[in-house]
Amino acid sequence: MTTSRDTQRQKFEAREANIIAAASEVFASRGVDGAKMIDIARQAGLAEGTLYLYYRNKHDLLTAVVGHFWSELTAGARLAVDPHADPFQQLEQLASYHLNALLAQFQVVQLTYRARGTESAHVRDLDQVRGYVRIFDAIVERGIDRGNMRGDATLWQARDIFYGTLEFSARTLTLREASSDEGVVDNLMQVMGHHLIPAAKRTDLAPSAVTSSSDAQGITHKDLMEKLNGLEERLKALS
Amino acid sequence: MTTSRDTQRQKFEAREANIIAAASEVFASRGVDGAKMIDIARQAGLAEGTLYLYYRNKHDLLTAVVGHFWSELTAGARLAVDPHADPFQQLEQLASYHLNALLAQFQVVQLTYRARGTESAHVRDLDQVRGYVRIFDAIVERGIDRGNMRGDATLWQARDIFYGTLEFSARTLTLREASSDEGVVDNLMQVMGHHLIPAAKRTDLAPSAVTSSSDAQGITHKDLMEKLNGLEERLKALS
Amino acid sequence: MTTSRDTQRQKFEAREANIIAAASEVFASRGVDGAKMIDIARQAGLAEGTLYLYYRNKHDLLTAVVGHFWSELTAGARLAVDPHADPFQQLEQLASYHLNALLAQFQVVQLTYRARGTESAHVRDLDQVRGYVRIFDAIVERGIDRGNMRGDATLWQARDIFYGTLEFSARTLTLREASSDEGVVDNLMQVMGHHLIPAAKRTDLAPSAVTSSSDAQGITHKDLMEKLNGLEERLKALS
Amino acid sequence: MTTSRDTQRQKFEAREANIIAAASEVFASRGVDGAKMIDIARQAGLAEGTLYLYYRNKHDLLTAVVGHFWSELTAGARLAVDPHADPFQQLEQLASYHLNALLAQFQVVQLTYRARGTESAHVRDLDQVRGYVRIFDAIVERGIDRGNMRGDATLWQARDIFYGTLEFSARTLTLREASSDEGVVDNLMQVMGHHLIPAAKRTDLAPSAVTSSSDAQGITHKDLMEKLNGLEERLKALS
DNA sequence: CATGAATGAGTCTTCATTCAT
DNA sequence: GATGAATGAAGACTCATTCAT
The missing domain is CATH 1.10.10.60 (Homeodomain-like)
Structure with missing residues (x-):
């Protein structure tokens, strides 16, 4: 039964x-x-x-579609972000994930803005977006706690730079019918770095952010760094 | 007569x-x-x-509305930007102008995406939008000519950071019902500065020493990656 | 003044x-x-x-157009029919005139049938058509009086053969984009002859109706007969 | 199922x-x-x-209505015409059937002219109309084959006499609010008879002796005409 | 539960008619 | 008288929603 x-x-x-x-x-x-x-x-x-x-009706269906999209996006982001990586690596992972999601489902994101109708429904939509955005916030807050990121930078402004740049870049890449991200994430990370990293620590970042060269296997310094940071975290956990 | x-x-x-x-x-x-x-x-x-x-019909009216918006925006931008100011000041003026315009007419911008020739003329943008964007481009190109800005930075990425950040900030400010720009423009200018100012002119930032990824020993990223993956597996086995 | x-x-x-x-x-x-x-x-x-x-309005204009058409048609018919010709010649003249008018203004005739609206207006239209048809009737009645035509044939049936055949022939000729009448009038006259002429007189007609050969100048036996009949009438009037 | x-x-x-x-x-x-x-x-x-x-739309509906009318008319006509009767009887049966159909649905016939592809497909008739007319043609052609009817008579002219007369008669009968056909069909058959029956078979009609217009003396119509015109002028002067 | 034929409110668009200039 | 901009009633057509099968 x-x-x-x-x-x-x-x-x-x-x-x-x-x-x-x-x-x-x-x-x-x-x-x-x-x-x-x-x-x-x-x-x-x-x-x-x-x-x-x-x-019940078309509008309900739209709401469900939008809600489903954001919760899937949120779930995907959680998987994409290595919890043991350092905040900057995480941000980069998130950026990469978000950009790809946008490239794949750009039109769906737009639907969010158009879910007119009742205010209550609109607020509910926003709540789901907030859930997604919280991933970004959590990373940055952890960075601030660790001292890797500046606490004086207004969080929401960093957020708007992050998401705004990615969304517009996605649009541009789509229009150009580009297949790769053409350095968008690298560039963004550099920008986010200058915005978020305390001046004292900034030298550490520059090499990572700037290097974008890769060999034929498509493995970049970035990939190596991520791996190393992951290992570092695990070692910390062990000891 | x-x-x-x-x-x-x-x-x-x-x-x-x-x-x-x-x-x-x-x-x-x-x-x-x-x-x-x-x-x-x-x-x-x-x-x-x-x-x-x-x-002639509703779509024509929409096109006219959007076209009018962008040409007005362009005209206003030309007035807002002091032709004698240096490129960075101009960019700041433009940012400030654009943000205010967005705050005032946020919804109209969204209409732009609907005014495009629906599928028929492929994804042909409105000419007026191009005209508007050209103002940003002209400023940056002038900066590069003068040596105030880097020529190696991809223009379109700078553009996406600029407009993406402003649009998302406008949305945020609108949701917060904020009256002032709350430092959005200042922050953006900082970001644009790091992105566009040549290393030689940046005083508060370490020179971006680029470490080349290729080394003489013939060890490739792939070799390193394989080694690291091996280490990772061992660690997993330990924990 | x-x-x-x-x-x-x-x-x-x-x-x-x-x-x-x-x-x-x-x-x-x-x-x-x-x-x-x-x-x-x-x-x-x-x-x-x-x-x-x-x-006053569109319908009035239509009525005026239709009215004008029929009164012009009537006036033209009166001119086309030689008052001194014998009834059969007159009928042939009328047929020829009517066919040409149809070929030239076929669509306008159709308007008559479509002058919907008030019954009174419809009746008025019909009156004008009746005025035109009276020309046909007068010819036939004169023929009957003279003994050239049968009085036992129902007038309205002769009329329907006459006008029905001409209208349908006009439609056919128009569809064929024919320039000449291709013997339509000759044929019709033969038909009308058999319908209207008393058996005793029928031999007189046959030659006229059947001969349709012409030389290069476009003058037919028909033309000659008409001329001769006209002369005959004048001579009668003189004596 | x-x-x-x-x-x-x-x-x-x-x-x-x-x-x-x-x-x-x-x-x-x-x-x-x-x-x-x-x-x-x-x-x-x-x-x-x-x-x-x-x-799909109003015009499609109109086309369907007209198409339906003609195909029903065609089906009815096939039933009304006795395949074993001789051609003239068949023609009479068809005439009678057609007239009654017109009396019952006169207005629908008029719609035919509007159902044609307005300008687009030139003046393409409805296939159904052709199908209907083919019944008439088949009867006449069979008559010619059998030797009952003349082969020299132009088919389309016979057709126009037949259908034109019936359509106009129907109109007249409708206006008169007549219930019977008042001899219309009989009359028409007389007319069709004279038009279609070979001279050899006509007993009530003098043989249509055809006088050839060309004569051996080399005197043309033009010569005669000129002579006649001269006479006419003289007569005018006299009166 | 699933279906898809039927519904009819809602909209764009046209065009005869009016009337201020 | 002449004009043509403005009007708004009217009508073809669409599509979200319902409900009998």
Whole structure:
């Protein structure tokens, strides 16, 4: 009985995920108002009416899509950021992750800004964005605690530099149909470094941030540094 | 006769400006699809049909609104930037101007993305946007010519930092309902400084000694990486 | 004063004729509902509002166009039919005239059937058509009086054969983009002959109706017969 | 399952027929442009939007109505014509059938002219109309083959006499609110007879002796004409 | 539960008609 | 009288949502 119910539950959630995926795609490609419920249904391989068994109306579906996007993004970011790395490495990992996410799902991010309607829903959307942003905040705060980063820098300004630059860079890269990030993350990290690192520590960063050369295997100094920092953390943990 | 024709022309342009203003407001507050032509007409104090004497259809009106916004923005920017100031001061003036414009008309900027020729003309930007961005480019290029700024920095990345940061800051300031810019421009200028000022001129920053990644011993990154991965595995086994 | 008033009157009527001509063309080419008042105005070289100084509304204008067409057609028919010719020649003249009129203004005739709206207006239209048809009737009645035509044949049936055949032939000729009438009138006259001529007199007609050969000057036996009949009439009148 | 699908299909076709019937009525009574989609929907007992589930737009619906009319007419005509009768009897059967159809649905025929591809596909007739006319052609061609009818008579002219007369007669009968055909078909058959029956078979008609227009003396029509014109002038001077 | 046919409110757009200049 | 800008009623068409099967 429980198993059957679980199976049902699984089925339900699979359908739900299926609808969200379909809706994400259609919303992203045609825009909120350009997306017809029938298009979403077809994309999901369902009948129109079936959508309404899962979501009360189009706006609810949009909210779910946006909510799903941010929670997935948040989960992905947590995996992408090595908890043992030092704050700067983490920031770089986050930047890299965020940029790739934007490149892959740029249109979906835009939907967030367009979730009009009730104020309450808008606030709920913002809450989810805040959850995502908290990852950034946590990294920086940890950096400040450790003394690796300046505490006098206003956090939200660092945030806007970080996310604003990444979003605009993503747009530019998309327009250029560029495949690699073309040094965007490196550049950003240098900028963030100057913004966040206390003057006394700044020399340590420069080499890492500036070097972007790589050999044919695509392994950069950055990759090595990350690895080393990871090892360092583990050794610390051991002792 | 000429006077009468001029008066006519003036009337026409006044009405046109009136419509653009009304449409800007309605588009901004309700979004493109949320804005009804009759709402715009009422806002402009006109009958619905009258709009169509000035603009062929809704999309044309949107294009006009966005085009008008950017050309006004460009005109304002030219006034805001002192041609005799040095490039960095100019950049600061531009940043300040841009931020204020965003704070005042944040929603209109968002419309830009909808005004593009939907799929038809590929992703052709509005000419007016290019014109506006050219102001930033001109300042930086002049800085490079004068030797005040680095020529090796990629222009578009500087641009994305500049505009991305300002746009996200504007959003934040709007959410906080802040009245002043709370140091956003100052901070941005610091960041832009580090990004654009040649090492020789930076006094508060260590020279960015670039350590070349290739070494004479023929040891590649790949070799190092393999070694490190081996170490990592051993450590995992230990813990 | 009278002269000036006459001049005014002339001007007015000239404008009126101008509007009718313009409206005829636009109505004919685009259909009643497809014709926009502004198109008619432009075609007439006038402003939209000016049309309303001459005709209360679009329907009135249509009525005027149709009325004008039929009265012109009637007037033209009276000129085309030689009053001294014998009834059969007259019928042939009328057929030839009617066919050419149809070929030239086929679309306008169609407008007649479409003058919807008030019953009264419809009746008025029909009256004008009746005026035109009376020419046919008069010819046939005269033929009957003279004993050239049968009185037992129902007049309206002869009329429907006559006009129905000509209208359908006109349509066919138009579709074929034929320039000449391709024997339509000759054929029709033969048909009308068999329908209207008393058996006893039928031999007289056959040659005339059948011969359609002509030399390079385009003069047919028909032409000669007409001429001769005209002369015959005059001689009768003299004696 | 198959039954259910068949039922569905039946329902669909019933609805389709229902819509066509409703549209026919409204189009016929109010004209194409006078017919509002909502009127047709109401007449069919449906909501406005439902029409669009069956026909893409108003013009498609019109085309369907006209197409349906002609194909029904064609089917009816095939039933009305006895395949074993002789060509003349068949023609009479067709005439009688056509006239009655016109009396019943006169307005619908008029719609045909509007259903053509407006300017776009040049003047492409509806295939259904061609199919209908083919019935007439087949009868006449069979008559010619059998030797019952003349092969020298132009088919299209016979067609125009036939259909033109019937259409105009129908109009007349409708205006007179006549119930019977009042001899229209009989009369038409007489006319068609004279037009189509070979001279050898006509007993009530003198042989149509054709006098050739060219004579051996080399006197042309032009010569005669000039002579006659001279006589005419003299006569004018006399009177 | 799933379906998809039916619904009808909502919108853009057109164009006959008016009227201030 | 003439103009043509302004009007707003009207209508084709779309699409989110419902509900009988």
